[in-house]
Amino acid sequence: MAVANNVSDGQLFAKHAELESKKALHFSFHIRRLRIQAIHNRTLTPSRFPSRVLHDMTPIVLNKLNFVSRDLGMDLELLLTFDHPSNTGIYETYYPLAFAVKKFAAEGIHRAHITYRSQLAFTKVVVSHDIIQSASTEVAVQVGQSTTLTMNNQIFHFSDPQTDPSVPKKNIQCINNSPSKEDIGVGFIEQEGDVPTSALVWHGVEHGQTLNVEFVPRLRGYINACTYRQNGLIKGPIHSSCLFDQDLSTLDKHTTWVVTYDETARSFRIDEEITSEVQHCFS
Incomplete structure (x- = not known):
């Protein structure tokens, strides 16, 4: 067994x-x-998913600016625009927009917030009486990419941007293949999914014309320059002293700028207010 x-x-x-x-x-x-x-x-x-992969490779810069006045002593209007005079073709082939128009009262504390995000975009803008009324379509684009504007059945469309070695260094490119002259804007998207904020407009871009743009986010500020409406075309140089001139891509993520008025000298100033990181966290 x-x-x-x-x-x-x-x-x-x-x-x-x-x-x-x-x-x-x-x-x-x-x-x-x-x-x-x-x-x-x-x-x-x-x-x-070529566009998603390329988008992830490009770092996005986000800057928030806070303009503040405290018992200013005089009402004022602050105009902010991307109108650096060294840009080739300004007031001829393209126009800066009144990017922001902010009012500050003589008494009390007043604030105005500006956001810049380095995600660029082309926009097909609708201009009426030198004011941007709307953008009928837009496309996010990265430096080194090219897109084409077309029209079919009276509907405008930007093609998916593609990396193109013919695009000049640091530029974005748009080709107008719609049948007639069109107004094309360049701006940036402040928040993912938002409508782009146009900063510059090329007026009457010809059919077949290639638009190459190097956008430098150099924001300039004027006080009581003239009566400009927000999103209005600025058709010529502003005849007022520039009191704010900053490349937004070089600033800290959060900055505060104090607007003051010297009654004796009858002059305004815009100066950066230095605050700690702890203060920024609660601002």
């Missing part, structure tokens, strides 16, 4: 070993199939 039991135990051990071997083989095959699928997915991702 002892020998019979030994033989039975041996057969049972052999069957168990065979079963374990089959399980190991199946598991190995399953792992190999998962590895092949993972490689296949990685291969497909860039071609299926």
Whole structure:
């Protein structure tokens, strides 16, 4: 009986070993199939989502500016615009917009907030009486990319931006392939999903014309310069002293700028207020 039991135990051990071997083989095959699928997915991702991959490679800069006055002593209007005079073609081929028009009262504390985000965009703007009424369509674009504006059934459309080696360094590019002259804006998207804020407008871009733009976010500020409406075209140089001139991409993420009035000298100033990081967190 002892020998019979030994033989039975041996057969049972052999069957168990065979079963374990089959399980190991199946598991190995399953792992190999998962590895092949993972490689296949990685291969497909860039071609299926090229714009998303490129977008993730481009760092986005976000700056928030706070303009404040405290018992100013005089009512004023602050005009902010991207009108740096060294830009080629300004007031000829393109116009800066009254990017922001903010009012400050003589008494009390008054604030105006400005947000800049480096996600650029082209806009097909609608201009009426030198005021941007709306943008019928827009497209986010990265430096080095090109897009084409077309019109079909009276509907404008920007093509998906593509990286193009012919685009000049630090530029974004738009080709007008719609049938007539069009007004095209350049601006930035303050928050993902928002309508772009136009900063510059090229008026009457010809059919077939290629527009190359290097956008430098150099914001300039004027006080009581003239009566400008927000989003209005600025058709010529502003005949007033520039009191604020900053490249927004070089500023800290949060900055505060104090507007003051010297009654004796009858002059305004805009100076940065230095605050701590702790204060920024609660501002």
